Amino acid sequence: MKRIIIDREKCDGCLNCNIACISAHQEGSNFYTVDLQDPDAQARNFIKYDPQKGYLPLFCRHCDQAECVLSCISGALEKDPLTGHVQYDENKCAACYMCVMNCPYGVLKPDNKSRTKLIKCDFCDDKPDDPSCVKACPKKAIAVKEVSL
Amino acid sequence: MKIVIIGASAAGISAAKTIKASEPDTEVVIIAKEDRVHSRCMLHKFLGHQRDAQGISFIADDFFESSGISWLNNTTVIGLDAQNKTVKTHDNQDISYDKLLIASGASYFIPPIPGLRESKNVYGFRDLKDAQLLDRECNTAKDAVVIGAGLVGMDAAVALLERGLKVTVIEMTAAVMSLQLDQKSADAYQQLFEEHGAAFILADKVVSVDVDAVGRGRTIHLASGKAVAADLIVIAAGVRPAFNFTEGSGIATNHAILVGDDLKTNIDDIYAAGDVTGMAGIWPNAMKQGRIAAINMLGEKLLYQDRYALKNTINFFGLTTLSLGNINPQPEEKCQILIREDRNNYQKLVIKNGVVEGVIFQGNIGGSGFWQYLIKNKIDLSAKNKDLFSLSYADFYDQDPATGEYRYAV
Numbered sequence: 001m002k003r004i005i006i007d008r009e010k011c012d013g014c015l016n017c018n019i020a021c022i023s024a025h026q027e028g029s030n031f032y033t034v035d036l037q038d039p040d041a042q043a044r045n046f047i048k049y050d051p052q053k054g055y056l057p058l059f060c061r062h063c064d065q066a067e068c069v070l071s072c073i074s075g076a077l078e079k080d081p082l083t084g085h086v087q088y089d090e091n092k093c094a095a096c097y098m099c100v101m102n103c104p105y106g107v108l109k110p111d112n113k114s115r116t117k118l119i120k121c122d123f124c125d126d127k128p129d130d131p132s133c134v135k136a137c138p139k140k141a142i143a144v145k146e147v148s149l
Numbered sequence: 150m151k152i153v154i155i156g157a158s159a160a161g162i163s164a165a166k167t168i169k170a171s172e173p174d175t176e177v178v179i180i181a182k183e184d185r186v187h188s189r190c191m192l193h194k195f196l197g198h199q200r201d202a203q204g205i206s207f208i209a210d211d212f213f214e215s216s217g218i219s220w221l222n223n224t225t226v227i228g229l230d231a232q233n234k235t236v237k238t239h240d241n242q243d244i245s246y247d248k249l250l251i252a253s254g255a256s257y258f259i260p261p262i263p264g265l266r267e268s269k270n271v272y273g274f275r276d277l278k279d280a281q282l283l284d285r286e287c288n289t290a291k292d293a294v295v296i297g298a299g300l301v302g303m304d305a306a307v308a309l310l311e312r313g314l315k316v317t318v319i320e321m322t323a324a325v326m327s328l329q330l331d332q333k334s335a336d337a338y339q340q341l342f343e344e345h346g347a348a349f350i351l352a353d354k355v356v357s358v359d360v361d362a363v364g365r366g367r368t369i370h371l372a373s374g375k376a377v378a379a380d381l382i383v384i385a386a387g388v389r390p391a392f393n394f395t396e397g398s399g400i401a402t403n404h405a406i407l408v409g410d411d412l413k414t415n416i417d418d419i420y421a422a423g424d425v426t427g428m429a430g431i432w433p434n435a436m437k438q439g440r441i442a443a444i445n446m447l448g449e450k451l452l453y454q455d456r457y458a459l460k461n462t463i464n465f466f467g468l469t470t471l472s473l474g475n476i477n478p479q480p481e482e483k484c485q486i487l488i489r490e491d492r493n494n495y496q497k498l499v500i501k502n503g504v505v506e507g508v509i510f511q512g513n514i515g516g517s518g519f520w521q522y523l524i525k526n527k528i529d530l531s532a533k534n535k536d537l538f539s540l541s542y543a544d545f546y547d548q549d550p551a552t553g554e555y556r557y558a559v
Contacts, residue, residue: 005553008546046516048543056543061555067518070163070440071433073190075207094191097462100514101471102433104522105542105555109515115467119515147552 001084002123003147004059004134010141011047013055018043020136024124031136039113044121045133046107057142059133060107060121062086064149068099068108068120076118084149085123093117150175152446153236153244155226155394156252157181158189159432160423162208163439164250164446169216172447178219178244180226180236183276186212190432192280193304196287197311202277226253229398231416236394248418248446251395251406252439255388255424264358268366271382274305283381287312290380294318294369296355298325300461302385303338306347307465309383316347317377319369323352329461329472334495334511341466350375358382390425410452412442420446430458457525462514471514474507474524475499489538496538503531516541528559 021043023034035041047057062085069077069086076092077099079085095116100108111117124131130144152168154161157179165177187195191205203210213220221238228237235243257273259266270286273279283305293309295302298320309316318325324335325342339349350371358379359368369377390405401407401415405427412420422429422438429435437455444451463470478484478499484506487498494512498505504527508520519542523530530537533544547558 003553006548048541050543056546058543058546061553064552064554067433070436073159073188073207073432074205075188075209094188094194095464096190097464097469097471097514098431098433100516100518101460101462101473101521103518104557106516106519107542108518110464110469112513112515115464115469145553149552149554 001062001147001149002144003062004131004142005145005147006057006059007141007143008054008056010139011055011057012139012141013047013049014138015047016136016138017045017057017059017133017142018047020132021045021121024127024132040111042109042112042119044107044119058105058107059142060086060123061105062121062123067102067104071098071102073098077120080125083123083125085125086120087122087125088118088120090117150247151245152177152248152250153246154179154250154252155181155236156250156254156423156425157183157186157220157222158252158254158423159435160254160425160429160439160442161250161252162186162212163436164252164422164443165218165439166216167440167443168447169218171444173217175447176219177217178221178246179213180221180224180238180244182223182225183278184222185277187277188432189275192274192277193308195277196274196280196283196305196308199311205277226394229395229400231398231400231419234418246418249420250439250442250446251392251400251414251419251421251425252423252435252442253391253394253425256391257384258387258389259384260355260386262355262357264360264366265355265382265384267364268358268360268382269364270366270380271384274301274383274385275388280308283309283383286381287314291315292317292378292380293383294377294379294381295383295385296369297385297387298322298349298351299328299385299387300326300463302383303342303465305383305385306342307345310342310345310347314381317350318342318347319350319353319355319371319377321352321354325349325351326463327477329463329476330470331477331497331509334470334472334497334509337468337495337511338463338465338470341468345466350377388424390427392425410454411445411450412438412453413445428456428458431461434458455525457521460521468511469514470509470511471517471520472509473521474505476507476509478507487537498537500530500537503529505530505537518542519545522557526557526559 225239406421423435499507
């Protein structure tokens with residue numbers, strides 16, 4: 001399956017991946033028009049800074065044995081047998097957030113505005129080419145690679 | 150090979166999925182007493198009329214057809230013959246198996262309070278059938294009483310409020326959801342429920358119920374002397390593993406079906422998973438047990454080791470909470486308690502000797518999943534030398550270079 005591989009040494013914390021993710025999920029927006037004040041403007045990835053180790057960009061793994069899928073009470077989170085990615089169906093979701101609790105890497109989060117849905121990486125599977133975050137990274141700190149599990 | 154699964158909730162369905170994904174040719178038969186597959190964690194959405202029965206399913210519409218699983222619904226298992234490897238159903242079918250998974254769940258429990266068990270308008274809130282019976286009552290009932298303010302009782306209460314009933318919740322302990330919350334976080338929910346019309350009677354006990362001429366419980370008497378009127382009563386005072394049909398089969402039980410780490414019972418070829426084992430506790434663990442039992446039934450070896458079950462999330466009226474571990478330590482445990490709060494958030498960490506034992510995050514719970522790993526693995530954080538509230542998975546980051554899968558560097 002395709003996965004976003006991280007090279008933390010190359011990350012300079014510019015947050016382009018963040019903005020690109022928000023924009024990709026804000027219909028009709030681009031890097032210049034994206035509304036970051038919109039309560040729905042939540043990125044599916046994040047970058048943490050550590051004074052010793054520098055920047056660390058973190059992205060959903062679409063885990064092989066995905067804890068979020070195993071914790072889902074509604075069938076909203078399912079592993080796509082073809083892509084291997086964990087896909088999320090907002091209409092099925094009951095917003096119980098067991099998945100948020102069970103994601104071992106703290107990647108998942110509830111939506112800020114309504115607390116009725118989940119903010120989760122969809123690998124931009126509805127868009128051509130690579131995920132928006134990868135395309136936006138000027139340092140090539142993140143790259144899509146085919147991994148065998 | 151033919152695998153029979155008793156039960157079609159988290160553990161049973163997760164097992165069936167796992168079997169079919171790995172060995173599509175294995176014959177799988179699911180026997181369930183319910184009419185249709187549904188998620189019991191979403192019953193309140195059905196009773197509250199936000200979703201219909203199909204809307205609280207947690208499988209694809211064509212799940213059984215597309216995966217080639219035989220589905221015997223409305224079928225109760227009444228006996229098990231472990232020698233001849235058959236199960237007997239209420240309609241007198243003998244169904245043979247090569248391997249059997251017991252995932253029959255648990256049943257709600259009605260405490261032996263005078264008048265309560267006899268009342269015809271007392272319902273549990275466990276299966277779709279319970280919700281359907283309550284749904285019918287809601288068409289005429291005005292006063293609803295919920296006994297028990299745990300998660301199930303609060304789920305029932307929120308749905309009954311949604312239906313416009315006057316709801317009174319009676320609870321023995323001094324706060325709502327006392328297994329998951331501390332006083333402050335519980336008060337926040339109680340207040341929200343009260344704003345939506347609910348009344349609470351806490352630290353009190355039902356002592357008797359007056360039953361009317363047609364057999365319906367009408368007045369609920371409490372230890373304090375209070376009396377509460379009821380048109381319908383929901384009992385949410387806990388559940389008991391359901392395994393009556395194993396009597397005489399030789400399966401070892403102790404208030405639950407006993408299993409080893411491989412989820413096998415004392416009888417070869419019979420496995421158990423989910424609430425019937427008494428160690429699932431919550432949905433994610435039941436799903437995981439179903440998966441592990443399935444893998445072992447197929448001849449692989451996988452152990453159930455990720456047993457941590459002191460965990461929950463709560464979302465009522467848009468107020469979300471994560472609760473993990475020991476959240477109400479006794480003074481003699483000598484735990485350190487850190488609190489951080491603002492007008493939208495209440496966060497509490499319970500720490501002992503550098504190890505976080507419990508967490509409550511109320512409000513924003515985004516990105517909090519890593520705490521479970523730290524708690525269940527008793528990770529010593531004293532060397533981190535950092536504000537514990539600022540921790541994230543980034544502080545433990547490691548990546549498998551071959552697969553990019555994350556690991557914990559601890």
